[in-house]
Amino acid sequence: MIAMSTxxxxxxxxxxxxxxxxxxxxxxxxxxSSAINEITESELFFKCENLQxxxxxxxxxxxxxxxxxxxxxxxKGVATHSSGNHAAALSLAARMNGINAFIVMPRTAPGIKxxxxxSYGGKITFxxxxxxxxxxxxxxIINKSGAQFIHPYNNYxxxxxxxxxxxxxxxxxxxxxxxxxxxxxxxxxxGTCLSAAYFGDKVKVIGAEPSGADDAFxxxxxxxxxxxxxxxxxxxxxxxxxxxRTYEIIREHVYKILTVEDELIIKAMKLLWERMKLIVEPSGxxxxxVVIKNPGLFRGKRVGLIISGGNVDIQNLPW
Amino acid sequence: MIAMSTxxxxxxxxxxxxxxxxxxxxxxxxxxSSAINEITESELFFKCENLQxxxxxxxxxxxxxxxxxxxxxxxKGVATHSSGNHAAALSLAARMNGINAFIVMPRTAPGIKxxxxxSYGGKITFxxxxxxxxxxxxxxIINKSGAQFIHPYNNYxxxxxxxxxxxxxxxxxxxxxxxxxxxxxxxxxxGTCLSAAYFGDKVKVIGAEPSGADDAFxxxxxxxxxxxxxxxxxxxxxxxxxxxRTYEIIREHVYKILTVEDELIIKAMKLLWERMKLIVEPSGxxxxxVVIKNPGLFRGKRVGLIISGGNVDIQNLPW
Numbered sequence: 001m002i003a004m005s006t007x008x009x010x011x012x013x014x015x016x017x018x019x020x021x022x023x024x025x026x027x028x029x030x031x032x033s034s035a036i037n038e039i040t041e042s043e044l045f046f047k048c049e050n051l052q053x054x055x056x057x058x059x060x061x062x063x064x065x066x067x068x069x070x071x072x073x074x075x076k077g078v079a080t081h082s083s084g085n086h087a088a089a090l091s092l093a094a095r096m097n098g099i100n101a102f103i104v105m106p107r108t109a110p111g112i113k114x115x116x117x118x119s120y121g122g123k124i125t126f127x128x129x130x131x132x133x134x135x136x137x138x139x140x141i142i143n144k145s146g147a148q149f150i151h152p153y154n155n156y157x158x159x160x161x162x163x164x165x166x167x168x169x170x171x172x173x174x175x176x177x178x179x180x181x182x183x184x185x186x187x188x189x190x191g192t193c194l195s196a197a198y199f200g201d202k203v204k205v206i207g208a209e210p211s212g213a214d215d216a217f218x219x220x221x222x223x224x225x226x227x228x229x230x231x232x233x234x235x236x237x238x239x240x241x242x243x244x245r246t247y248e249i250i251r252e253h254v255y256k257i258l259t260v261e262d263e264l265i266i267k268a269m270k271l272l273w274e275r276m277k278l279i280v281e282p283s284g285x286x287x288x289x290v291v292i293k294n295p296g297l298f299r300g301k302r303v304g305l306i307i308s309g310g311n312v313d314i315q316n317l318p319w
Numbered sequence: 320m321i322a323m324s325t326x327x328x329x330x331x332x333x334x335x336x337x338x339x340x341x342x343x344x345x346x347x348x349x350x351x352s353s354a355i356n357e358i359t360e361s362e363l364f365f366k367c368e369n370l371q372x373x374x375x376x377x378x379x380x381x382x383x384x385x386x387x388x389x390x391x392x393x394x395k396g397v398a399t400h401s402s403g404n405h406a407a408a409l410s411l412a413a414r415m416n417g418i419n420a421f422i423v424m425p426r427t428a429p430g431i432k433x434x435x436x437x438s439y440g441g442k443i444t445f446x447x448x449x450x451x452x453x454x455x456x457x458x459x460i461i462n463k464s465g466a467q468f469i470h471p472y473n474n475y476x477x478x479x480x481x482x483x484x485x486x487x488x489x490x491x492x493x494x495x496x497x498x499x500x501x502x503x504x505x506x507x508x509x510g511t512c513l514s515a516a517y518f519g520d521k522v523k524v525i526g527a528e529p530s531g532a533d534d535a536f537x538x539x540x541x542x543x544x545x546x547x548x549x550x551x552x553x554x555x556x557x558x559x560x561x562x563x564r565t566y567e568i569i570r571e572h573v574y575k576i577l578t579v580e581d582e583l584i585i586k587a588m589k590l591l592w593e594r595m596k597l598i599v600e601p602s603g604x605x606x607x608x609v610v611i612k613n614p615g616l617f618r619g620k621r622v623g624l625i626i627s628g629g630n631v632d633i634q635n636l637p638w
Contacts, residue, residue, distance in 0.1 A: 029348060031370070035438075050596045051350070270633070277369045277598040277629035310596035314589070315638055 008249060009160045011198040014191075017160035018167060021063040024096060028052050028165075030172055030304075035275045040291055042298045045176065046272075047169050050280050050310025054088045054120065056237075057165050057188055057308050058152075062089035064161030065150045066097060074099050076146035081134040083109040084237055085309055086152035091122030102147050104138045112313045153187030154243035163191030169304045170199045177301040180287035182308050183207035183216045183257060184238035186246025192306070193253035203304075204255035208290040210235045211259040216242050220250065220257050234262045234318055237283030237309060260289040266318050268292060272307070281312040327568060328479045330517040333510075336479035337486060340382040343415060347371050347484075349491055349623075354594045359610055361617045364495065365591075366488050369599050369629025373411050373439065375404035375556075376484050376507055376627050377471075381412040383480030384469045393418050395465035400453040402428040403556055404628055405471035410441030421466050423457045431632045472506030473562035482510030488623045489518045496620040499606035501627050502526035502535045502576060503557035505565025511625070512572035522623075523574035527609040529554045530578040535561050539569065539576050553581045553637055556602035556628060579608040585637050587611060591626070600631040 009017075028048045037043055049057035066078055077100030080090050087103045094101035103122040105114060106129035117124055127137035142149055152158065165188070166179055179196055183189040189207045196205045209216050213231030219242050228241035242250065250257075262282075269285035272278050287305040291298045328336075347367045356362055368376035385397055396419030399409050406422045413420035422441040424433065425448035436443055446456040461468055471477065484507070485498055498515055502508040508526045515524045528535050532550030538561050547560035561569065569576075581601075588604035591597050606624040610617045 055596055273598055273633050277374055279592055279596040279598060314592050314636070317633070317636075319634055 007156070009156050009163070009194060014160050014163045014167060014195060014198060017064045017157070018164045020067050021060055021161060021164065024053075024063045024093070025059055026052055027168060030169065031276060031278070033276050036271055036288070039271070040298060041295065042291065042300060043302045044288070044291065045169070045173050045302070045304045046276070047165060047304060047306045048278065049165060050278060050284055050307050054085060054092050054116070055309055055311045056085035056089065057162060057306065058085040058089035059092065060164050061158035061161030061187060062086065062093040062150065065155055065157035066090070066093045068157045069148055073148050077102060077148070078150050079138060079142055079145065079147040080104070080150050080152060081138045082152050083113055085311060087113075087122060088116045088120055090150055091117050091120035095121040100145070100147065102141050102145055104134055104141065106134065110313065116311065153185035153240075154245050156245060158187050159191045159194070159245065159249070161191070162188045163195045165306060166192040166195035167199050170195060170203070173302075173304055175201055175302065176203050176304045178204050178206055178298065178303045179306070180206045180208050180290060180303060181306045182235070182238055182283050182286045183209050183250075184283070185240040186216060186242045186250055188306065188308060189254065190246040190249035193249050197253055205253060206290065207250065207254055207257035208286040209257055209259045210238055210265060210286060211261050213238055214259045216250070217257040217259050219247060220254065223251070233265075235265060235283040235286055237281065238286065258290045258294060260286060260293050264289040264293055270319060278307065279310045279312065279314070280307050281309045282318070284308040284310065326475070328475050328482070328513060333479050333482045333486060333514060333517060336383045336476070337483045339386050340379055340480060340483065343382045343412070344378055345371055346487060349488065350595060350597070352595050355590060355607070358590070359617065360614065361610065361619060362621045363607070363610065364488070364492050364621070364623045365595070366484060366623060366625050367597065368484060369597060369603055369626050373404060373407045373435070374628055374630045375408065376481055376625065377404040377408035378411065379483050380477035380480030380506060381405060381408035381469065384474055384476040385409070385412045385416060387476045388467055392467050396421060396467070397469050398457060398461055398464065398466040399423070399469050399471060400457045401471050402432055404630060406432075406441060407435045407439055407630075409469055410436050410439035414440040419464070419466065421460050421464055423453055423460065425453065429632065435630065472504035472559075473564050475564060477506050478510045478513070478564065478568070480510070481507045482514045484625060485511040485514035486518050489514060489522070492621075492623055494520055494621065495522050495623045497523050497525055497617065497622045498625070499525045499527050499609060499622060500625045501554070501557055501602050501605045502528050502569075503602070504559040505535060505561045505569055507625065507627060508573065509565040509568035512568050516572055524572060525609065526569065526573055526576035527605040528576055528578045529557055529584060529605060530580050532557055533578045535569070536576040536578050538566060539573065542570070552584075554584060554602040554605055556600065557605065577609045577613060579605060579612050583608040583612055589638060597626070598629045598631065598633070599626050600628045601637070603627040603629065
């Protein structure tokens with residue numbers, strides 16, 4: 001059904017991805033905060049993917065995956081199942097290319113996420129909220145429409161796209177000691193690992209994960225992909241588990257995966273809102289929460305943190 | 320008591336102010352939003368002073384005023400009465416120069432503003448919330464300490480500092496049709512008027528004012544400075560009235576002052592939060608509210624808007 005490369009992306013693939021997507025994405029700024037540096041006693045550099053198109057880094061991978069398809073493949077549109085930022089990003093990327101995006105969403109998805117996908121022109125089909133129902137509904141839609149399935153992370157073109165975020169950090173920031181990225185399905189973290197290896201100079205990559213959804217931490221520790229069963233965290237972008245493609249890359253390249261409790265995630269999120277005036281979703285605050293939790297590791301270090309997104313219901317905040 | 324120039328700042332004064340303050344302020348970014356451009360059918364450029372130090376443009380004027388004083392004048396510190404961003408800015412500017420900032424605040428000031436001034440090292444004296452009590456308390460403090468009074472806007476050094484914001488816009492943005500700045504006491508608006516006259520090319524300056532605090536609108540209309548009596552608006556940074564120095568400049572240079580209701584200010588604020596992921600205080604959303612309210616004037620135009628600040632209690636939002 002899906003034609004994908006089975007080869008881990010090379011340096012040149014990420015460079016090509018970056019050239020391909022540049023006209024369609026924002027080069028997001030890197031901000032610093034002397035107040036937060038004082039608190040953490042380190043030098044933090046926040047890569048603001050909350051200011052990316054659709055409010056999340058997902059735009060990078062979605063554009064790259066879509067634009068890597070041939071004209072014939074694109075003709076009948078693209079499809080995915082997602083209740084989050086990948087669905088919004090794929091919808092916008094499709095609209096920019098004048099094709100359809102078919103999005104399968106659980107009936108239970110928050111109204112604000114449904115509205116976002118609709119606003120970018122995605123064609124939504126609702127289903128029950130089980131993984132099984134999602135996959136079955138998606139298959140029906142693909143069979144009927146002939147659309148190309150774009151998995152949110154188990155896809156090397158997606159991983160290449162997400163990798164361009166760390167590539168930009170490394171182009172702008174002189175010799176950071178660490179890069180910290182949140183980890184859910186692992187698309188962003190695996191891309192960050194690859195860019196660190198190809199474009200970095202001994203920079204260590206750390207995955208930041210909510211302790212209520214610590215399947216990636218356990219998967220790397222035990223060298224087996226654990227599914228994410230009943231994850232319980234406010235970081236709603238990080239509920240999924242690693243997959244074959246992301247796991248292999250992360251296992252080989254990641255320095256550590258560090259977990260952190262929701263209480264500290266909310267504290268970090270509030271710091272970013274109050275001190276930096278940036279709207280950051282809970283998932284995007286997990287890297288800072290990890291830095292706050294591990295002062296011994298980060299003290300005096302230069303750290304690039306990826307603020308992965310800013311899509312949060314501002315009428316329903318965790319404080 | 321106060322030694323101030325009685326001359327309206329010249330082009331060279333603003334250029335000097337900019338050179339003087341550059342090492343101490345952020346050059347804030349200008350952001351755009353295709354979503355908001357679609358809504359307003361215009362090309363909007365947001366100058367993000369919410370990302371300025373202390374979260375507001377006030378840092379520009381405070382640094383310039385303070386650093387324009389001689390070493391002898393500075394020795395005994397600076398003082399002001401303010402419950403808002405000017406107090407925070409003056410406190411930080413003083414701390415950077417190793418001197419005291421004495422801040423008179425009404426006992427009724429929100430805890431969050433008191434905390435901000437304290438965090439920047441300001442020495443607070445509380446008083447009753449009447450204008451009389453504030454002035455009397457300030458006078459006592461100045462008599463006792465010998466500190467220099469830095470008025471939040473009736474001071475040409477302050478106006479020069481605030482003018483550097485529009486100067487930066489005009490350096491970065493090719494031939495905008497309009498600049499829109501919020502107006503309270505008029506420090507930012509008068510500075511914007513001067514920079515438009517000195518550095519712009521036929522750009523028209525518009526003052527944006529809450530209709531519940533429309534004293535500037537009436538003052539310019541009737542050619543007399545009205546006091547701001549019982550202003551009632553959510554835009555808590557715009558409660559004050561024009562003064563001699565700001566009025567003279569604004570009267571001569573402003574194209575229009577436009578007023579807008581709180582309902583639309585909140586709507587504009589929400590748009591900035593949701594679409595641009597920026598934390599903007601109500602006062603900072605007034606320019607966008609004015610653009611939304613006047614589609615005929617702004618349609619198809621290139622408009623620079625000053626997001627004046629981002630200091631808002633995120634636990635107490637207007638929605």
